[in-house]
Amino acid sequence: MICARCDKPILPGQGTTLALDSPSAGGADVTVHAELCNMPGHQTAPDLTGSQLFAEQLRAAADRVSRYAP
Incomplete structure (x- = not known):
């Protein structure tokens, strides 16, 4: 599997599944x-x-030029 956060592979036992809710879709x-x-x-x-x-x-x-230069 690929991590949805960092796009790197997840080895067995290193991942967790999260349910995302969406107000406009499933x-x-x-x-x-x-x-x-x-x-x-x-x-x-x-x-x-x-x-x-x-x-x-x-x-x-303009910031590099001094207004007070002689």
Whole structure:
């Protein structure tokens, strides 16, 4: 079996099955490691668009220049 949390194999005796309830559909049973495993990182926000990247670069350049330089 494959762990639903970390996507790594589960050896016999290492897994536990959890029932997930869903308000809009039937529930599902997932198998995870009995000991808490590390969940891989995942993106939670979209990447910046070209104009947003350009604005960030302009702000960074403005921050590097001192207003009080002679």
